[in-house]
Amino acid sequence: MIIFDKTTEQQFEQHLLEISHITEHLNFLSQGDLLGLHKLKRTFQTKVDDFYQKERKLNIGIIGQVKAGKSSFLNTMIFNGEDVLPRASTLKTATLTKIEYSEKNSIEISYYSQKEWQEIEERARVNSELDEYRVAREILSLAQKNSIDIDTYLKKGTEIITFSNEKDLMRELNEYVGENGKITALVKYVTLKINNEALKDISIVDTPGMNDPIASRTDKTKQFMEVCDVVFFLSRGSNFLDQTDMHLLTAQLPQKGVNRLVLISSRYDEAMQDTIDDYDSLEETNIETKKILQSNARIKITQYIEALRNRGMSNDIIQVLEECKNPIFVSSMAHNMSQKEVQSFTEDEKLIMRNLNEHDDLDKDMLIDIGNIREIKRIFGEVIARKEEILIEKTAAFLPLAKKELSQEMKNILTFQKRRLTLLVEHDYESLEQQKKAIASQMQNIKMATTSIFTDIFTKLEMCKADGTQALRQASLEYSNLNERSGTDLEERSHNVSTSKWYNPFSWGTSRKEYYTVEVRYRYLDISDALENIRNFGNESVNTVEEYFQKTLDFHQLKNRLLNTVIENFDPGSEYYDPSYFKLLTEKTIQAIELPIIRINLSEYLKSMGNNFSGEVRNASSKVELQSKLSSHISQLFDEILIQFINEIKVFKEKLTAIDNNFTTQLLKNIIHEYEIVLARFNDKEKEILALQEGVKKLENLTAKKILI
Template identity: 35%
Template sequence: MNINLNDLQNKVTDLCVLFSEQASGFTETESLLDLKQELADKTARFSAEEQCLSIGIMGQVKAGKSTFLNALLFNGEPVLPEAATPKTANLTRITYGEEPRLEVEYYSLEEWQALEKAAAQPGDSAQAKVARELIALAQQNQLNVAQKLQYGNVEPLSAASNEELLTLLNQYVGENGRYTALVKMTHLYLPREELRGYEVVDTPGMNDPIQSRTQKTRDYMAECDVVFFLSRASQFLDQSDMNLLSEQLPGKGVKRMVLVAGQLDATILDDGDNRASLAETEENILTRLGRGAENKIQDLVNQREQRGQTEIAAMLSEMKKPVFASTFAHGFACLPHEKWNQAMHHSHSELTEMAEDKWNNYQFTQQDWLRIGNFATLQKAYEQARADRQPLLDAQRNSIASHTQEQWQHRLQLLKEAVESRHHKLKTGDINSLQQQTQCEQRIGNFDMLLKQHIRQNIQRINQATSELMASLEQQAADYQQVHTQTGTKSIQRSRTVSTSRWYNPFSWGSSETIWYTDYESYQFASSADAAEQVRKYAQRCKQDIEHKFNQLINPSTLKHELKASLINVLDTKSEHFDPQGFRTILDHSIEKLKLPTLELETGNMADMISSRFQGEVKGNDINALRSTLADTLRQVFQRLGQSVRQGENRLCDALKTVSATLASSLTQDLRNELDKLKHDFSQHQQQLEHYSQLLVLIEKNQQL
């Protein structure tokens, strides 16, 4: 059953107005009215976030991600700008906005210092090269980096139109933009109806010199409903792609992964010279690249399974059958000629000329372009993600509705009991017997001692359980100390001298020349990003386990039940002047208002201890240093949490002592307030009896929302 949350919210609002008018004399009405705002908050969150379908795009720079997105979402219009070079590529979020605007997130000073450290490293690794280019770009634009970064990380920027926004964007992400070097992430808001209900996450395609940016990419990818991984068919799943898959994929969270062999038109152009027809060319490409993809992806699956990362291994398995596609071919089939850009015109010209020269004057058809473009398959994957999302949305919507119904009935029941109690006293009692109820106040003071006893017992349970839990978590740290190595390849320019002597040419005897060629060398490396993620996982595991145990021991419902039972026991419930129903109602409602503490821990970003020392690929002896740093960091995480737990114990004790000091006086005051209200009701005896009878009918009538 699908619930309309707006209809539910309107009904709750109307009922709250009704009960605020008819039951204004009861404190229980306030709790009922609070439900309106609680539902409004949940509905707003659900509408703004949960219903947003998140689309992630991964791939190297120049893999055609922006063109792909423009074709998939905007009918080929150039809405999204293209990344210029690896050094300018950053994480970009694109969402709907009422007006065009941009939010720019800069590096922190600490992150910039880490970048400077990476730039100072010897060698020509991708990380060091990009870091040097960014620093050179900042110097070229004469930026005072410290001054620019010290005022906060996020800067909002507005524009009068989409065109003005994209022009402004070039200053922050353009290849030579004034502030490009300092930008870590951008959030683009566009007033495009196609973006309503969607979030597009375009990831940087590079070995990032800033560890925090790699982690931010992982965090966003974990929230995506569907991720398209783009790899150029001409260099399908090369080593850079495989490294990117290893580095940026999150440990969990991605619902659907689609491997796209893009720019198929360029590969057809390369391969077609050696084939007799378009059909033979396509068959050769699809067979060759498909077999290679299956083998390479299976290697990744095996690596993840060996690490115990079964979720990501299962998700990677879905990528064994790539989708071959071409945004240009899709444009040839679907866009009018005047909307083709220069690159499309050039590609179309070369393809048609080759077909005429090599394939016996073959003419491409509309069906050929649609098949090569293959956007119907991509659209199907996209729509399937939406379909998969819908049951989850329905479940979340129904959960909000059922929780609201439960809370409504619970709070309405409290109001009903209060009304029944007051109606009963008006109908059967008199003002003198009500005065006798104040004798209960004399015995409430005895409750303090019992309350303190309960607090001591709870603290003892906390101390014992925490000691056992911390011992267990300390042992579990060993599970997070694993640093797995991977195999990478690097290209090396080598040369050799060859003789150019010819027997028939005496003048050439003894001559030679140098020939340069590219060789490839394998090496072992560990990922600093993986080590940092191990720290985050361990910290999160410890945090969740400790908070769960604490909040289980200080369970508000259980503690409130114990308090009620203890207080009833110390009162003279056999007295002829004691009204058990009336007193229990006041007692229930007084204890219900208590704000009992929960434990929340902050671990900080301990992974910075990894990223401050290691960036990107870690090789040679540095791998052992990474392992040592990881083990030391995990120990410090455990020690910091231990300190937080002790501080949390003190806060819990102080909070519970406050409950002990104030509950008795609060309950006494509630009894006095109730007596004052009843005295007022006796002055309008018959009128109030009728009002309470009508109110009970109203409550019974509105049990169901």
């Protein structure tokens, strides 16, 4: 147990007491007005309780997108490369998994509650392609497919299963969280208790992704992240720090209290496979690929930090992010390959071997270097050794942040009370009713204007679909064809040389065969070109789609158009007019918009091609077969990407429509609510004015710290 000094503990207790006293002083406010204060107290109490629990562990979070390689990363780190943690290939099977030390091996299964399952069933009945509805249908379908007695498991709440070794664990765990597990659909999260000395003093959470659309899992993940000390953020090397990664890193990662953030370029071998043809050796590929990815990280993280500074973000968060400018490059697959003989490689590993051995210079040492697990283990060891220091540093940051949040919340409450007092003093009931109706009318104008803005975007999306489809089709035609290469062989030939001598009649008519070599040129197709065409087409198509979406939606322009629309439709002379409030609401609306991401798995296409051909293809019929196979794969890949592209446009439209509706609805709801609060006070106007004036004074005194607790 970490022993914190008594002064720190007293300061924490004093802050909680201060919030309680402030709440008591503000007993004239409604519970709705005090919600923010209650939430601040609960959050701070949770963090304090977390720190002062017996044998407090160091909480380490592993986060990133689906398919970022989180489970593979942990399998390599903890289980020596064994696939103990199932790799979540779809959102429906992504389950939050906590891993901790225990002398006795066990799995603690936490099932959905009956209420949560009812919510899933309700979402499944909605005919929408939005993630939360689509995934609900998938979960329900998986449960029905496996003929599970749902009520039996939901009533259990939790269940503990013991196991003797890692093989038993793999078998048991797969039933509950594996892609084809019988009970997977009903499991909310699991806790693995493992007798592994490396896990002492730490708690590791393999998250299903911070963008998990299942609310119960997302909530559980966010609850853990609130008390997380160290975060390992995994971004896939072949799509390093793409738009979704930056959104997770900047918008959804709860940075409060995270003492250290380590950025990892995971599945790094894939990034090298994409660039190896540009260099003369694997070593040069390794060096240059790291330079490219690191430059990408520096540019994007620097831009993000600059944006944080402009928003007045604390230096603590900025310092945590600074380390992300120097990402760690990791390939769990390459490390696992370095630990075994070539004969025991899996099909995926054989394919990587072929792709990385382009220059015939891949050996065990190079695999270890590409894997780079030693560096990660060094960092793990370092943070564990600094456990006490990290936790104490974290407590030091708690109080300043909590006081800042409390101060801001008090200012917000004061602003609303002053606004209500002004409306009550300077207006009568009828004029406020008229203003309320006028606001509703103004909202209709805003609604029509914002709908027009989003309609323009929908029109652009249709153009995006047409232009994007054409660009994808053109690219598919280009990458469907292979150019023949020319090569030379040394071919041995022979000819007869006369051995007749004029002076020897017996030699007349004799000859001998002499051999010589000639250079013979030939034409061939190279399988590596076909594999490169597939990779390039897949990557280029994904980038093309993202670029078209980005061109369609100019965030800066949209923000300005929405803000101008609101300002133009409100009377600047109105007592309620507050441009900063409207600006904040508009920014929140923009932040809720996420550009679609296309995800394509090329491994099956590459494996199919690599298994049927190798090296130089010279035979005429084999050339035709190779060309036909490539054309077929590119065509299938084109169809797959196009279906995703069109579907993402449809889903994106649904999301934008919801945002359009919510923008004015929420704005109107907030404003009307304030008017109704003031109108209700007209029953005893003079008394209410005196109460508000007294309340404003109390708030001003509390905000200025004139009342000492």
